[in-house]
Amino acid sequence: MSDVVKIATRESYGNTLKELGAEYPNLVVLDADLAGATKTATFGKAYPERFFDCGIAEGNMIGVAAGLATMGFIPFASSFAMFATGRAFEQIRNSVGYPKLNVKIAASHAGITVGEDGASHQCNEDIALMRTIPGMVVLNPSDDIEAKAAVRAAIEHKGPVYIRLGRSAVPVINDRPDYKFELGKGILLKEGTDVTIVATGVVVDSAIKAAKMLEEDGISAEVINIHTIKPLDKELIAKSAKKTGKVVTVEEHSIIGGLGSAVTEALAECCPTVVKRLGMQDVYGESGPAAELLVKYKLDGKGVYEDIKAFLK
Amino acid sequence: MTNLELQKMANEVRKGIIESTNSAKCGHPGGSLSAADIFTYLYFEELNVDPKNPDKEDRDRFVLSKGHTAPGLYAALAHRGFFPVEDLLTLRKLGSYLQGHPSMGVPGVDMATGSLGQGISAAVGMALGAKYKKLPSRVYTLLGDGECEEGQVWEASMFAGHRNLDNLCVIVDYNGLQIDGKLEDVCSAEPFADKFRAFRFHVIEIDGHDFDDIRRAFKEARETKGQPTAIIAKTVKGKGVSFMENNASWHGKATNPEEFKIAMEELRKAGEALCQM
Numbered sequence: 211m212s213d214v215v216k217i218a219t220r221e222s223y224g225n226t227l228k229e230l231g232a233e234y235p236n237l238v239v240l241d242a243d244l245a246g247a248t249k250t251a252t253f254g255k256a257y258p259e260r261f262f263d264c265g266i267a268e269g270n271m272i273g274v275a276a277g278l279a280t281m282g283f284i285p286f287a288s289s290f291a292m293f294a295t296g297r298a299f300e301q302i303r304n305s306v307g308y309p310k311l312n313v314k315i316a317a318s319h320a321g322i323t324v325g326e327d328g329a330s331h332q333c334n335e336d337i338a339l340m341r342t343i344p345g346m347v348v349l350n351p352s353d354d355i356e357a358k359a360a361v362r363a364a365i366e367h368k369g370p371v372y373i374r375l376g377r378s379a380v381p382v383i384n385d386r387p388d389y390k391f392e393l394g395k396g397i398l399l400k401e402g403t404d405v406t407i408v409a410t411g412v413v414v415d416s417a418i419k420a421a422k423m424l425e426e427d428g429i430s431a432e433v434i435n436i437h438t439i440k441p442l443d444k445e446l447i448a449k450s451a452k453k454t455g456k457v458v459t460v461e462e463h464s465i466i467g468g469l470g471s472a473v474t475e476a477l478a479e480c481c482p483t484v485v486k487r488l489g490m491q492d493v494y495g496e497s498g499p500a501a502e503l504l505v506k507y508k509l510d511g512k513g514v515y516e517d518i519k520a521f522l523k
Numbered sequence: 524m525t526n527l528e529l530q531k532m533a534n535e536v537r538k539g540i541i542e543s544t545n546s547a548k549c550g551h552p553g554g555s556l557s558a559a560d561i562f563t564y565l566y567f568e569e570l571n572v573d574p575k576n577p578d579k580e581d582r583d584r585f586v587l588s589k590g591h592t593a594p595g596l597y598a599a600l601a602h603r604g605f606f607p608v609e610d611l612l613t614l615r616k617l618g619s620y621l622q623g624h625p626s627m628g629v630p631g632v633d634m635a636t637g638s639l640g641q642g643i644s645a646a647v648g649m650a651l652g653a654k655y656k657k658l659p660s661r662v663y664t665l666l667g668d669g670e671c672e673e674g675q676v677w678e679a680s681m682f683a684g685h686r687n688l689d690n691l692c693v694i695v696d697y698n699g700l701q702i703d704g705k706l707e708d709v710c711s712a713e714p715f716a717d718k719f720r721a722f723r724f725h726v727i728e729i730d731g732h733d734f735d736d737i738r739r740a741f742k743e744a745r746e747t748k749g750q751p752t753a754i755i756a757k758t759v760k761g762k763g764v765s766f767m768e769n770n771a772s773w774h775g776k777a778t779n780p781e782e783f784k785i786a787m788e789e790l791r792k793a794g795e796a797l798c799q800m
Contacts, residue, residue: 262651265685270644270647274644276653277634281649281652304638308626309627
């Protein structure tokens with residue numbers, strides 16, 4: 211597997227911002243002293259006059275972004291997911307969401323794949339927080355290709371957008387000619403008849419691996435990649451749920467409030483289906499290498515496979 | 524406008540505050556009245572704004588960071604011609620565009636506010652944007668003295684000072700009272716002037732009800748280069764209505780019918796007195 215290309219979605223973000231800088235003269239980027247880590251520094255080096263480091267003050271950064279948006283700029287504000295969406299939640303709600311300002315919040319280091327920094331920095335609540343804000347679009351790309359597309363879709367969309375990005379390098383899984391990113395549309399990665407796996411973000415890879423293992427056991431799994439958690443592609447999920455009758459959600463996020471909740475809520479209203487939510491089971495993460503954490507919290511391919519097997523028994 | 528004309532207009536703004544909050548049967552008259560002279564000066568003398576073209580790009584911006592005093596802002600905007608004065612009576616009513624706290628969609632309002640500490644950050648962003656675009660626009664933001672207890676006020680001030688945003692003018696409505704009582708009893712952010720100076724602001728301390736003082740301060744702010752300005756305006760909460768003055772209980776409640784009559788009569792007499800000057 212040494213030929214598998216791996217790249218962190220935060221890298222994809224920084225590279226795409228730099229590209230967009232040439233196309234959008236009104237694109238400005240803000241960071242809160244984490245430009246090297248969130249990769250906004252890639253933009254900052256290319257366009258220093260349009261890059262504003264706000265220092266370690268996330269609430270103010272979001273407000274400054276809001277003010278810039280009222281002046282016709284398209285601000286991308288970045289920090290770690292914990293601080294961008296946790297610390298500055300109310301600023302995003304009241305100074306960006308409520309006035310419907312064209313601010314993009316792109317946060318890196320989401321989920322447990324932050325790794326060694328541990329629980330204080332592993333945000334498993336950001337999707338839940340951002341999803342409750344009226345009008346907020348919530349994107350969670352699964353690899354380099356999807357992250358690039360998501361950043362482009364965000365700038366093309368008028369209004370607030372949250373983009374979730376990861377720290378760790380992840381395999382490129384969407385490298386195929388027919389790949390198309392459409393905001394609000396899920397992607398059917400594999401057809402199946404026995405169970406539907408709905409996955410999001412960097413653990414879509416785990417879902418694909420789990421589906422392959424299930425196949426070997428004679429279980430036909432349908433796999434859906436949900437890169438847009440809000441607005442959710444309810445139609446695609448409901449269609450699949452009606453076909454298979456069993457749904458599993460997979461996310462590197464708390465099972466409370468994230469993809470699992472969104473899918474469960476949608477299905478409960480249209481076609482009640484048994485749903486197994488895989489993700490962080492209402493617990494904090496901990497320090498350790500990202501890959502080992504995924505194994506411990508059963509979010510790697512094998513862990514997802516095992517939990518689905520147990521669910522189907 | 525002459526000082527006398529400004530005083531007359533401020534009296535009309537005060538009537539608008541009392542009438543609108545009375546109509547809503549709630550709202551925040553105390554801090555609206557303390558800032559009434561500042562609202563009046565801003566909208567009738569200082570701000571480069573055009574009610575007929577409220578979105579013109581090179582306009583000055585005003586952000587009411589102490590958003591709960593929307594009745595004062597709305598009254599000034601209405602009298603300046605941004606929307607009909609009679610609409611003030613729809614304040615806080617279902618379906619009205621005059622929400623309890625300023626929101627987008629009100630002609631002349633540049634930023635939704637209400638959650639304390641957030642407006643100043645947006646104003647700082649506007650000032651930064653105006654600089655980048657090389658617009659002549661100046662950005663003004665009005666803060667409450669109690670609001671300065673919010674940490675975000677100082678995050679924003681640090682940023683503004685660091686970036687030398689001399690097109691930014693922060694005004695603190697220093698009436699000394701917050702919901703739970705006197706600032707000095709609750710959690711005083713004093714000394715205000717020293718704090719803003721420490722964040723690299725030019726600081727001007729004035730009587731916020733004296734139009735000579737107000738005029739001088741805004742002129743000095745405009746002439747100050749290389750750093751933002753903070754105007755600390757000493758005011759009286761509830762100014763203009765005798766029973767509301769210096770009384771924290773009028774922070775967030777409206778008049779009853781009897782109080783309304785007394786308040787309006789006082790303002791009518793004050794207006795008459797100004798006409799005889």
